[in-house]
Amino acid sequence: MLATVTGCTVVGIEGRLVDVEVYLSAQLPSFDIVGLPDTAVREARDRVRAAVKNSGFSFPQQRIIVNLAPADLKKEGPQLDLALAVGILKASGQLFLSEVPLAVLGELALDGTLRPVRGVLSMVMAAREAGFRLVLVPLENAAEARLVGGVQVLGASSLSEALEIVTGEKEPPPVPQQKENPAPPQADFGQVKGQEGAKRALEVAAAGGHSVLMCGPPGSGKTMLARCVPSILPPLSLEESLETTKIFSAAGLLKAAATRISRRPFRSPHHTVTAAALCGGGRYPRPGEVSLAHNGVLFLDELPEFRRETLEVLRQPLEEGNVTVARLQATYTYPANFMLLASMNPCPCGMLSDPAVECACSEWQVRRYRQKISGPLLDRMDLFVDVMRLCYDEVSGKGDGEPSKNIARRVSQARDLQRQRFAQSEISCNAQMGTKELQVFCQLDAAGRDILRHAFSRLHLSARAYDRILKVARTVADLDGETRILPRHLAEAIGYRQAETSPRLAMTRA
Template identity: 60%
Template sequence: PEQLLQQPPKYEVDFADVKGQHHVKRALEVAAAGGHNVVMIGPPGSGKTMLARRVPTILPPMTVDEAIEITKLYSVAGLLPPNTGLLTTRPFRSPHHTSSNAALVGGGSVPRPGEVSLAHNGVLFLDELPEFRREVLEVLRQPLEDGIVTIARVQASIAYPARFMLIAAMNPCPCGYFGDPQHGCTCSPTQIRKYQQRVSGPLLDRIDIHIEVPRLTPDDLLRTQPGEPSEAIRERVVRARQIQQKRFEGTNVRCNAQMTTRMLRQFCPLSDDVKTMLRQVSQQMGISARAFDRIVKLARTIADLAGEEHIGLTHVAEAIQYRSLDRRIWL
């Protein structure tokens, strides 16, 4: 297994293919470095799906234990490709918005792993997030918190691992053009509110980064120079993950997004200036305690990417920007 994983993983897509959207690439780099969940909001054709499909290319190479875990799950589900002894690339699962509860979390008379388990140690991409049924989205709350999903049947109860990185994409309204300066929105305020409320507050709280993906400008579309390749981004992500491995050595935590409240106090000491900024932002945005903790985790990841030992004002300011949709778009 070690020999199979020594070679860098091969992907058919690369971040160099993506034109513009530098702030979104930065947000996805932060997400990959700390294992954070992301929701991208933007009009049709802005590149949300293209960006999401390239997230596995900047994640750290899998360890032997991770590769064995994934291979076992795919074998149980009957999805292991022929003549494949070990899966060496991180999974990317993209279930359709018509998927049922059983398809997402697993089920059947003999319980089989669902999409959340098949995305273990990889990426679960939910395109058109509000189009998923409300009850289907709500079942994501347990695996997002615990990293495990339990399927109970009369004969037995089976627990499958489900520690994945959630990438979601959605339009801001039914027509898709709310807030787009170049295309008028045809939806009424009531339609926009109902559409956005299909994603519950508790689920949104569990998504660390909310990022707007605007329409590309003509200059971006006409630019022929390739963007930064995935390999360069992955190197920075790997360095940040190595810092986290040393930080959490001896625990079951692998990255900043998995920190408990006690770990936050231990590994994320805040200066008086940072506390003042967080206090003001908390009052202005009316964020929940869970969202507050996620801002601190994001700031810790941003500091790790910068190679900084302590969380500074610039790190917190960037982390707050990734929660701005709490007050800017959601009605």
């Protein structure tokens, strides 16, 4: 007997349909799975056998051959368990299904219970694109699956219940109510004393999605400033929310009770993070921190403490908005369109150029510390901010700064202008503009060209730095509600780039 059931798997962060072909022959009992299964798929033989028996069905005492098509696609994870069980019962004549196209996915426990799996959002999207209008998933994944419109989602808590639902013997249980992924309380700029220049720079960065490098002595507030940035970012649109949720689902980071991420992610990996953990990869490739920060913020605290080879993987995502991980059997491309925030001390002790405390580092130590960050990576930063030590009156003052809700209002208005500007393209903010968009939306008058010409020669800027100054100037103009880039907007953008040449931020190009 031959039976075919459609299952699903995840490749990278994309869902792929898998035809589970089950053939029973009158030979000595055995159970073989072919079609590039990984360890989790091969071990499904024992899980499926126990689940079928403990659900009140008989396991066929015949030779069972399962082919997972397409055969050249590596199959990973336990989400094919349910499709294997349904295929075996169908091939053995214990289950009769209608011809309605049905995709099934889920992990089986030994007692027949259905357990949730990762990547449900991606797999249901793939089923919908392939024309399936009926999908059977574990009950705990049903709310997540229902985020995909145009598909009827059936949730079941066990193998026996799943079979009763697909045969029409039982009505599917109600799907749990969709919830948003809870987020911790956000820090507020109103709690930050002083540092008005840094706050303005972060406002510009949030308005245009620009990358920022903050440099200053220990305790000047760099980390707190960075953690306040999510409080001024605009909320995710529905499309962005689904895209972000899809990545977290594929990485297995969605909580069981939550389905949709509505706040922009804020990722802050430790400086011991590996290159694979940062950009994605591993034996079974998973999205890295740059992809988990997609549509949000990636914060790298104490940037020179990261390994140089780890930081170099940031070049591609900062330039292209995605990261490609090449492996022997496949190549995976993950979205990685994020806002990079980084902080650092000017030297190992942090006191270089501090007027109050003398630096204890030698010239060799300072040079070695700064060489951990390459020139090409620095050239991809949009804003350089010098965060100075606070004086006593600023620290002890009672007055609060401007609250985040006021800053967020201005940022949201600037982002609305950008959405209207780029409505006919895939660009969502000024930082993503290419050469074509710069020529159209960043035109300068004669005064502006003179200012930029002088800055280009005096600061020895690269072509990439030239483009990034124009992008930042466009964002400053958007915050002012101006359609044209005026000289004052350009001067502010150059000032953020000029800080790169200050004693604190001047880097040894490597």
